[in-house]
Amino acid sequence: MSVKQWENDEEIKIFREYLRIPSVQPDVDYSACVEFLKRQANSLNLPVDVVHPALPTKPAVIIKWLGKQPELPSIILNSHMDVVPVFPEKWTHDPFSALMDNEGRIYARGSQDMKSVGTQYLGAIRALKASGYQPKRTVYLTYVPDEEIGGDLGMRELVKGDYFKSMSVGFSLDEGISSEDETYSVFYAERTLWYLRLKFSGTAGHGSLLLPHTAGEKFNYVLNKMMEFRKSQAQRLAEDSSLDSGDVTAVNLTQLRGGVQSNVVPPLLEAVFDIRIALSVDVGAFEKQIRDWCQEAGGGIELDFEMKCPYVEPTKLDASNPFWLPFKEALEQLGLKARFRVFPAGTDSFFIREARIPAFGFSPINNTPVLLHNHDEYLRADTYLRGIEVYKKLIPAVADV
Structure with a gap:
């Protein structure tokens, strides 16, 4: 695709709109993110709830895609709405402009960490719904606050609450890190x-x-x-x-x-x-x-x-985890070379695993410099769109277990 075609692509437009919301720490005003995500849920004809696990200023947006067998434990596709601070003078382009250059690189804070994943979920579900697919298990898309400052008033509190318990979660997908070579990193634990x-x-x-x-x-x-x-x-x-x-x-x-x-x-x-x-x-x-x-x-x-933090058991990479083989096989069917690793920093998956729920961290980004928290953070448009195709395979793989 050419730059012009990328600019006119509906999924790219949605991604760039989300990137332009300056949900930057500290003291984030999440209202624009919440309204954006509500509109996305409505466009998918999916119900959406906004809950406040800790404080009225710390919302979590939860979109529900009902499964054919909702009595089964559900799947969550998690992402966080906040991004880390920027030093604008160190950026080649405005960090909240989502500018796309002639090579299709989209520059913005959050392009890798991790607004890309949050809208790739939406793009994959849009395509799956259009094909007539409905998951066996209910799928929840969770957009949480404050991950970049530890998640204490975000996912940590959400997991403790009655709303989360009512979701009956059996498995979670969350963020990973880009890879600079042809492989893709999948994270099953954290230090x-x-x-x-x-x-x-x-x-x-x-x-x-x-x-x-x-x-x-x-x-x-x-x-x-x-x-x-x-x-x-x-x-x-x-x-x-x-x-x-x-x-x-x-x-x-x-x-x-x-x-x-x-x-x-x-x-x-x-x-x-x-x-x-x-x-x-x-x-x-x-x-x-x-x-x-x-x-x-x-x-x-x-x-x-x-x-x-307490020691938390890693997610099992064996038959005791029913989601392990379907996830791994889906990657293989896509021809993706996966490296299963321990995450070097921290994500909201810690709180999920602490609740004894298996979780993988995965961002479908390869052959890309690792720029999370760095100046001139970017993601190429073709990499972004390929990530949607990856999730079109991975989401049914785990949702139909």
């Missing part, structure tokens, strides 16, 4: 996320003195231990080509605080670490190791978990 604040108490006094047991000494000891462990994980990743970033534990120092004056040894220093724990690591043993390092440093160190 365990901790935000750990360490508070180092020590001897205070004049900066000219070599005081014992200072907060700085203790911080230095623990930091060295953390960085040695971090280096070991980087070496594993470099030396074993079978490993992805999601297969090792990531430790990063993200915040430092303390001190009042250049010549005063402070009584307290604070450091925050972002830790993503690999599935192969015993989280209890890992926490004990950190506490042991704190004792070795001289004690007087407080551990404060700003976030301490």
Whole structure:
């Protein structure tokens, strides 16, 4: 197709309209997204509900496609409405213009993460309904708020509520990450996320003195231990080509605080670490190791978990998961080369799996630079339309299990 044909394609028009809604964090006004999605539901002649799991300002839009056997556990096709902040001066084009260049690249915040997936679901269902198809299981399209800031007032609360329980969900599809080669990534698990604040108490006094047991000494000891462990994980990743970033534990120092004056040894220093724990690591043993390092440093160190997610079982890639083989076979029938991976960051699938519901993360994007959260985020029009064709196969594969 030419650029002119892409511009006139109805599905591309819908995608670009959604991208032009600046649902950017923080303090998102979701009203324009809600109205857009209501219109899409009406165009498909599907019922739509707007629920507020936590706050009136945090809506979740839920579109229902009734199945022929609604007593069976349902399928959810999840996406989030919010996008991360932008630095307009770093963009070649207005990040909310959805400009399409001569090569069919559509530039916009959310083009990869993940408004594309949200409207590709709609495009696939539009085509399936037009063909006369009706799923065996009821299919819900869920558009949730605040995923980009952790989902605490979005999917986390939705899953806890009566509305979600009434949906009787059996399986979920959600976002993945684009692939830079010909393969497609499918994510079946996520690492365990901790935000750990360490508070180092020590001897205070004049900066000219070599005081014992200072907060700085203790911080230095623990930091060295953390960085040695971090280096070991980087070496594993470099030396074993079978490993992805999601297969090792990531430790990063993200915040430092303390001190009042250049010549005063402070009584307290604070450091925050972002830790993503690999599935192969015993989280209890890992926490004990950190506490042991704190004792070795001289004690007087407080551990404060700003976030301490529990270990969540990965989605099974075997016959115990009835959706596994149909999903895998559909990819094979499409001729797609899939890599089944652990997601390196976090998505709303965490809350779904925490509720013991199998979930896959998948974005039908390959041969594309990974630009989520980056400047000049884009998706090619042909890649977008091919993604609709992929979902036309995947949705019936899981909905007819």
